Amino acid sequence: MTTYMKIFNERISGLATGVDETVDSWFLMSSPAPVVTVVLVYLAFVLKIGPEYMKNRKPKDLKRIMVLYNAFQVCYSIWMCRTSIRESNVMASIFSKKCEINRTREQNLALYSGAWFYFFSKIIDLLDTTFFVLRKKNNQVSFLHVYHHTITVMFSWGYLKYAPGEQGVIIGILNSGVHIIMYFYYMVAAMGPQYQKYLWWKKYMTSIQLIQFVLILGYMLLVGAKGCNMPKTLTFFFVGNTIIFLYLFGNFYRKTYRKGKSIDSNGSVGTGTSLAQSALRAAGGMGCMPIQSKSSQFSMPTPAKQSYIDLNNNSVKPMKLD
Structure with missing residues (x-):
């Protein structure tokens, strides 16, 4: 037993040591x-404690908190995007022959610092699910949503701790850029149904997310093809996750904006969009999802008949789009 405990302690001690003692x-x-x-x-909170606590309570009215939260996320994402572009050598790594980048100690610490703020932003993103629970939107606490937030926190921590590579910088820049648009959308949606007529560009937000995945995948394939001196395991992980989310978001776009809901052999509305919708929520979705009335469930609703879920737990109100 003593031998096993010694080995366990040695392994744990090894995990405590990362690539840089300052980062540690x-x-x-x-x-x-x-x-x-x-x-x-x-x-524990989003899967058990929170739902149990809210079981016999009314949904929390978090309108002001959510508006402020999303406004903060927009500002934070702008700052991260700007700082990453200014402090990194991403363009140099892309166009250099072997992606070789020489940095001083100070430049490395600046890169690590940016990676830490990116990691901490993923900690903040956990509030997305917390708000769902407090507002009793438990249907939005899907497996994929929770998995996405969990894996993003753990991976961004592990990236900074053990394998900070140049390829992570461009992903941070692209992701922060998309978050600027995404959280601005959610901020407007959280302001109430009267502002939802300004959210006509929801379709284009999904397109931007898809473009992000395409750019990330293209960059990772370029890194692999050029034989860049970057962590290979990190590159393979990025490629695998990007392909998964590219498929899910692409499926969401196709189901939502091209085909609408399918009808199965029994004449009922299919659930083909549920997985893709979960993928949208996994990206931190806090806005309003379009729904269909019963009278129009077998055909796509016209803009004038489209309804939206009120974020503040009011009744569903139809709104005519301008």
Whole structure:
């Protein structure tokens, strides 16, 4: 038993040592224990504690909090995007022959610092699910939504701790850029039904998300083809996840904007869009999803008949789009 405990302690001690001792001294970066604790608390709350607490209570009215939260996310994403572009050598890595980048100690720390703020933004993103639970939108707490937030936190932490590579920078820039648009959309949606007539560009937001995945996939394939001196495991992980989300978001776009809901052999409306809709929620979706009235369930509704879910738990109100 003593031998096994010794081996276990050695393995844990090894996990506590990352690529840079300065990074190891930062908040939540000393060892896996702090970030694992955050994730476990998150999972316990959104899957068990929160729903049980809200079971016999009215949904919380979080309109102001959500508007402020989404406004903060927009500003934070703008700052991260700007800082990453200014401090990194992404363009140099793309156009150099072997993606070789030479950095000073100070430049490396600047890169690591940006990666830490990106990681911490994923901690903040966990509030998305918390708001769903407090507003009793438990149907939006899907497996994919929770999985996405969990894996993003753990992976961004592990990336900074053990394998910070140049390929992570461009993903952070693209993701932060999309978050600027996405959280602005959710901020307007959270302001109430009267503002939803300004959300006609929802379809284009999904297109932007798809373009993001295409660019990430193209960049990762370029990194692999050029034989760049970057962590190969990291590249393969990015490629695999990008393909999965590209498929899911593409399916969401096709089902929502091209074909509408399908009808099965019994004449009922199919659930083919549920998986893709879950993928949209996985990206932190906090806006309003279009729904169809019973009278129009077998055909796509016209804009004048389209209804929206009120984020503030009011009754569903039809709104005519301008």
